[in-house]
Amino acid sequence: MTDNHSHRPEHAASTDTAVPVPDGGASRREILSESQLNESFPDWRERIRHRERLGAQSADTVAPDRVLHDPLASRLGHDLYSHQAEALDLLEADENVVITTSTSSGKTLIYQLQIGRNHLDTDTATALCLFPTKALTNDQEQALNDRLRGELGLDTHIGTYDGDTNDERKRTVRENANVILTNPAGLNVYLPRHAKDRGWHRFYSNLDLVVIDEGHEYGGVMGTHVAWILRRLRRVLAHYGADPQFVITTATIGNPAAHAATLTGAEFSVVNDDGSPRGARDIVLWEPPLDEEALDGNDDGTGDLMEGFERARRSSAREASSVTAHLAVNGIRTLQFTTARQGTEIGAKQTKGAARDHPRDQYVAVEPYHAGLGKRKRRAVENQLKAADLDAVISTNALELGIDIGSVDATVTDSYPGTKQSFWQQIGRAGRGTSDALSVLVGGTDAMDAYILDNPGYLFDDDTVEDAVVSIDNDRVFADHLLAAAAERPLTAADAPYLGGDDRFREMTAMWQDAGLLERSGDLDAGGVTYAGDRRPQSRISLYGTTGTDYEVIRANGEIEHDPVATERAYRDYHEGALFLHAGQQYEVTAVDHGQPHPRIHVEAVATTQYTQTLSTKRVQNLEVTDHTSLADGYDVYFGTGTVRITYGSYMARDYRTGELVKGPLPTETPPLDLRTELLWVSLPEDHAGSTITGLDAPLLEPTERAGDDPRVPMEQARYTYAGGLHAAEHGIIQLAPLELMIDNHDIGGLSTPSHPHETIPGPTWFVHDGIDGGIGFSKAIYEHIETLAARTREHIAECECGRRRGCPLCVMSEDCGNNNDPLDTATGTMILDDLLAAFDARS
Amino acid sequence: MVDGVGPDVLVATEPRASIVGPALDRAFDLDILEVGTGMRPDIAVTDDTRCLVMALPMGEDPLTPEQIAARAETSSVDDDPADPATGPQLCLITRSVSLSVDPYARSATLDGVSGYRDRVPEQWWTARTVHLSTALRAGFTTTRTHGTDGDARFVGIGTSNADLGVGTTGGPTQATLVALHSNGAIGVSEIDPRTFGLRGVPEIGPTRLETLRDAGITTVDALADAPLRRLTELSGLGRTSANTVQTAAEARSTNTVLPTGTDSLSTQDPVFIDIETDGLNPSTAWLIGVLDGGPADGHYMSFRERAIDDGSHLKAFMTWLTGAAARRPVVAWNGYRFDFPVITEQLRQHHPDLVAAWTDRYQLDALWWATNKNGGNAALPGRTNKLEHVADALGWEPSTNGIDGATVAKLYTAYRSQVAGEADAGAVAVPDWDRLERYCEDDVRALATIYEHLEGAARRDAQTKTPTGEHSSQGSLTDFS
Structure with a gap:
């Protein structure tokens, strides 16, 4: 694994003067000057928690003829950056290459030149390029044509081949293209056509290069499927005698070589030493004021702390608008990223309002931008921004992926986007090229944001970025792709290296033979095993889930471009009455049709100030240990598989402006869901509850009214308090897991319990499980990082500014909690984590 | 549908087994069995009394031979059904044998066999007995050895609740046809009720x-008999589609091939081919059957590999094709989707130098010519x-039965597995090649039969039909029926 850090911070000298913008000219220098800030934010000193200055970096270049032969070298009208040269050299030496340099460092030029080089060697050579979205595919087709046919004057045939391509065009592309651009979902269904449609034989036999763009996108469920699709591709290619090189480009991730290897099954060299030039960049971490009164008014023992925090939270979106307005008023073109429920429209209004409220009372041109807007409107905003007709754009994260919106001077990020990778990608939107840029992160109200404002070093000092997490261990997903592979070509023993390794391959093949979906009389070692199920199994693989079932989202009053929803999420987030935010618009689920084989979620766009929160009960059974870390003194951490039965029984609706409970709990009418999945559990000594309570300095907690209605919450004070500690430790670790791992913690669940019948659990325990059937490697990755995560969590809980026993959304409270965040006790939680860490230390 | 298939016995299965009887036309004199209901077994005997079909009653009690004999007598069976030597073939139907698949444990198991075994009288547990289960997926067949009892054949005739991943469409099974042949072969096929009656006529959907x-x-x-004018007055049917629909109905009604287009067929004598493989997504085409000449008197040739996957027959086939059969068109049924690309692929693997000679040859997919080329050229019966x-609708009869392409593929695959697994070549059970080749011969002769009718249709293309289309053509078609 290779360390990766493309940012070279030069620390600012002091924090007691205003943030300077020295390279930006006189007017820009003024913007963050003390007087300007005083004008907009009289208490700015308290709000700026940190500022970081990343110095300009000059280009490190290499003459093209050092790397390329003519005519490529002479036709390329400019030098190569050093990382481009390095990657091309590695490709020349027959290596697979994963490139992790920063946004807009010219990663695409690398594979463009490699395609050109291959073409000049053999004019029949072909390349396959995979992009995560159709929009990006179209952009890149244009870019490839411009580069290869235009600039380099090569006679290459380049064609997009996806769901939008008509049959006639498809045939032309198959029969003639040197370069085919598509997406993994497309490849999944085109692959079985290899022996049926004219043209594939030519294309696959001559395939020299496979490009996977934005490789970090393939994590979690989607990543699991893509990994198998790529293995199926390699297996079919082996049949055609093709063994292409791979080029993977990715945002900065902590484990590029390992991630690329898991995705493809091949070995990779890493290129991460960025030779592209960059302007200086100032990054400011901005903490919105917390409305303490709102909080104190609600600590009344009802257990409904979320209410106060929602009221306090609304300040972050409003604050971000004020910061954007401040920049816009001062002539800085700004792009603001928001995750706020109220959406981008209200964000734009708030920004205009804030500009009017500014002492200079100025009009600023602001537009919202999100995927729900429709193509024409989006293009219009993009053009206005490019033409400098707009002062600010308020966007969802739709803009993150590759689409070029032109350059802005500054970005404002409302709430930490969840990963360093997307944080840097958002920041990279400001000041393309060598111009200077400014970025502001306005802290939101959850544990990750609080951690980062408290520990800015996490973003700037630490040389690591998160690991991308992808797994091929899910046997249900594997089983489906094995059928797909068999339908592409009969399975033989020679396929084992591509399809799970010898044992797994043989066992799963035998299972399908017993089930009659693979030919029973076939033999892997003798002629092969053919597919015997219903036609086109590939068409039934969903890349959005692991169970083969996903829910189509249908909007009654208009169009909605919503990815299909995996069963697990459908049960939790899309029950009847649920409200959800999608592409900047609020929707309400009006009906759910669970009927097979095509379940559907019917939704309607709504204008509401409410959001919903789903409550659940959970049971963990059938544990089987696959790995075990034994610590000192009866502490143990286990990883394995088990069945998690979750009942999302009821939900509540709250007002997002105040957090007030509007209605509920109301029944969801959703049946229980059984997940056979991967999980870890921390097993504590049998008497741990007693010894912890004895050692507790603080008074015991009084059970809340709500807890009294919940039979699963112990009502006796000592046990209630201890349960709160376990629950806090479980929440804390799940919430901070994205600090280490590029995972979506909405796809992780937890359960803490004072006792469990399994033989490995003598006393209290807590579980962290994958929220997806069969697992997608998340809890496994957490298991592997548990010590680091426990340490970070302990530190964070103990030092949280809230200083409250029951915690706050900045430390241990979670919106996804099925128990409405009750009980929670940060004091006991800290002790439990201390004990666990001590057991780690005392091991050996 | 029932009329079209003409079964001896009908078995009602879940989810709505109880409505099958009432829903059927009273005109059908058919035994309708329902499994798992009532206190006594439900029994039916085929008209030729060769087969006794019995649905197990509810509960878990063992059945006694006497009980069954008593029930069977009411259906007037002379032989003792409990005597395997003289009795008819037995076909038992249960709903308690099912499949469970657990991808996490990587295992698929047949559940409920033991409990079921305990209900079946000892003397019936023989290799002759066929066990049908409504809890197994239609088309699923398996042979299981239970204890020391020897092999038992289980055949699915219903819908499975097993986790079959992406291997099945997941839709409910409409209807399953189980054919028990006197030679012991069992054919199981799904039939789609929508292919029967009016709904089965091309271009007729629900609306x-x-x-x-x-x-x-x-x-x-x-x-077929309705005046065209009347059809065109119906909503949703323009003149063109009324004509199309009626011609299609007429082809089915009169079991004839009717012209619908203007394309001609090659004047050269075609070569008819059919391949046998190891499945629908094949890795081999181990037999290429060729018919040189007409359906009745044409000369049939088998090009079969000499050793597993040696590709020797491909070369022989190409030598013949480029020599004796030079320049003649190659015709196959569904050839564009299957036979032609599979042969191309096989040549690429074994004889890349012959690929061009093959792909340059004029190849015609007779099915495609009839149904697709320029909107279709012929309405087909069947x-x-x-x-x-x-071919069946055109009156052609095969010389083999109880065998189909999938069965042939299975037999070949089983043989191939044995050959590789067995050091001693003499110990390998060699398939009845002669029968398999005859099956292939049947197919090419069936193809030639259809082709003759297509040629007839092409000679008298749609233009020659009277403009009103009102049935004046009926009489002139008799020589084709």
């Missing part, structure tokens, strides 16, 4: 079906466009 029904046209014959259904 048009409704329209026709409202107009009092409820059978294919009625549609319930579906499968080779055997069309």
Whole structure:
């Protein structure tokens, strides 16, 4: 694994003067000057928690003829950056290459030149390029044509081949293209056509290069499927005698070589030493004021702390608008990223309002931008921004992926986007090229944001970025792709290296033979095993889930471009009455049709100030240990598989402006869901509850009214308090897991319990499980990082500014909690984590 | 549908087994069995008394031979059904044998066999008995050894609740046809009720079906006989589509091939081919059957590999094709989707130098010519466009039965596995190559039969039909029926 850090911070000298913008000219220098800030934010000193200055970096270049032969070298009208040269050299030496340099460092030029080089060697050579979205595919087709046919004057045939391509065009592309651009979902269904449609034989036999763009996108469920699709591709290619090189480009991730290897099954060299030039960049971490009164008014023992925090939270979106307005008023073109429920429209209004409220009372041109807007409107905003007709754009994260919106001077990020990778990608939107840029992160109200404002070093000092997490261990997903592979070509023993390794391959093949979906009389070692199920199994693989079932989202009053929803999420987030935010618009689920084989979620766009929160009960059974870390003194951490039965029984609706409970709990009418999945559990000594309570300095907690209605919450004070500690430790670790791992913690669940019948659990325990059937490697990755995560969590809980026993959304409270965040006790939680860490230390 | 298939016995299965009887036309004199209901076994005997079909009753009690004999007697069986030597073939139906698949444990198991075994009288547990289960997926067949009892054959005739991943479409099974052949072969196929009656006529979907029904046209014959003018007055049917639909109905009603287009067929004598493989996504085409000449007197040749996957027959085939059969068109049924690309692929693997000679040859997919080329050139008779259904409707009869392409593929695959696994070549059970080749011969002769009718249709293309299309053509078609 290779360390990766493309940012070279030069620390600012002091924090007691205003943030300077020295390279930006006189007017820009003024913007963050003390007087300007005083004008907009009289208490700015308290709000700026940190500022970081990343110095300009000059280009490190290499003459093209050092790397390329003519005519490529002479036709390329400019030098190569050093990382481009390095990657091309590695490709020349027959290596697979994963490139992790920063946004807009010219990663695409690398594979463009490699395609050109291959073409000049053999004019029949072909390349396959995979992009995560159709929009990006179209952009890149244009870019490839411009580069290869235009600039380099090569006679290459380049064609997009996806769901939008008509049959006639498809045939032309198959029969003639040197370069085919598509997406993994497309490849999944085109692959079985290899022996049926004219043209594939030519294309696959001559395939020299496979490009996977934005490789970090393939994590979690989607990543699991893509990994198998790529293995199926390699297996079919082996049949055609093709063994292409791979080029993977990715945002900065902590484990590029390992991630690329898991995705493809091949070995990779890493290129991460960025030779592209960059302007200086100032990054400011901005903490919105917390409305303490709102909080104190609600600590009344009802257990409904979320209410106060929602009221306090609304300040972050409003604050971000004020910061954007401040920049816009001062002539800085700004792009603001928001995750706020109220959406981008209200964000734009708030920004205009804030500009009017500014002492200079100025009009600023602001537009919202999100995927729900429709193509024409989006293009219009993009053009206005490019033409400098707009002062600010308020966007969802739709803009993150590759689409070029032109350059802005500054970005404002409302709430930490969840990963360093997307944080840097958002920041990279400001000041393309060598111009200077400014970025502001306005802290939101959850544990990750609080951690980062408290520990800015996490973003700037630490040389690591998160690991991308992808797994091929899910046997249900594997089983489906094995059928797909068999339908592409009969399975033989020679396929084992591509399809799970010898044992797994043989066992799963035998299972399908017993089930009659693979030919029973076939033999892997003798002629092969053919597919015997219903036609086109590939068409039934969903890349959005692991169970083969996903829910189509249908909007009654208009169009909605919503990815299909995996069963697990459908049960939790899309029950009847649920409200959800999608592409900047609020929707309400009006009906759910669970009927097979095509379940559907019917939704309607709504204008509401409410959001919903789903409550659940959970049971963990059938544990089987696959790995075990034994610590000192009866502490143990286990990883394995088990069945998690979750009942999302009821939900509540709250007002997002105040957090007030509007209605509920109301029944969801959703049946229980059984997940056979991967999980870890921390097993504590049998008497741990007693010894912890004895050692507790603080008074015991009084059970809340709500807890009294919940039979699963112990009502006796000592046990209630201890349960709160376990629950806090479980929440804390799940919430901070994205600090280490590029995972979506909405796809992780937890359960803490004072006792469990399994033989490995003598006393209290807590579980962290994958929220997806069969697992997608998340809890496994957490298991592997548990010590680091426990340490970070302990530190964070103990030092949280809230200083409250029951915690706050900045430390241990979670919106996804099925128990409405009750009980929670940060004091006991800290002790439990201390004990666990001590057991780690005392091991050996 | 029931009329079209003409079964001896009908088995009602879940989810709505109880309505099958009442829903059926009273005109059918058929035994309808229902499994798992009632206190006593439900029994039916085929008309030729060779087969006794019995659905197990509810509960878990063992059945006694006496009980069954008593029940069977009411159906007038002379032989003692409990005596395997003289009795008819037994076919038992249960709903308690099911499949469970657990991808996490990587295992698929047949559940409920033991409990079921305990209910079946000892003397019936023989290799002759066929065990049908409504809890197994239609088309699923397996042979299981239970204890020391020897092999038992289980055949699915219903819908499975097993986790079959992406291997099945997941839709409910409409209907399953189980054919028990006297030679012990069992054929299981799914049949789609929508391929019967009016709904089975091409271009008739649910909406048009409704329209026709409202107009009092409820059978294919009625549609074929309806005045075209009347059809064009119905909503949703323009003149062109009324004509198309009626021609299709007429082809089915009269079991003839009718012209619908203007394309001609090659004047050269074609070579008919059919390949046998190891499955629908094949890795080999181990047999290429060729018919040189007409359906009755044409000369049949088998090009079969000499050793597993040696590709020797491909070369022999190409030598013949480029020599004796030079420049003649190669015709196959569904050839564009299957036979032609599979042969191309096989040549690429074994004889890349012969690929060009093969792909340059004029190849014609007779099915495609009839149904697709320039909107289609012929309306075909038969319930579906499968080779055997069309040929059967044209009065052609095969010389083999109880065998189909999938069975041939299975037999070959089993043989191939043995050859590789067995050091001693003499110990390998060699398939009855002669029978398999005869099956392939049947197919090419069936193809040649259809082709003759297509040629007939092409000679008298749609232009020659009277402009009103009102049935004046009926008489002139008799020489083709």
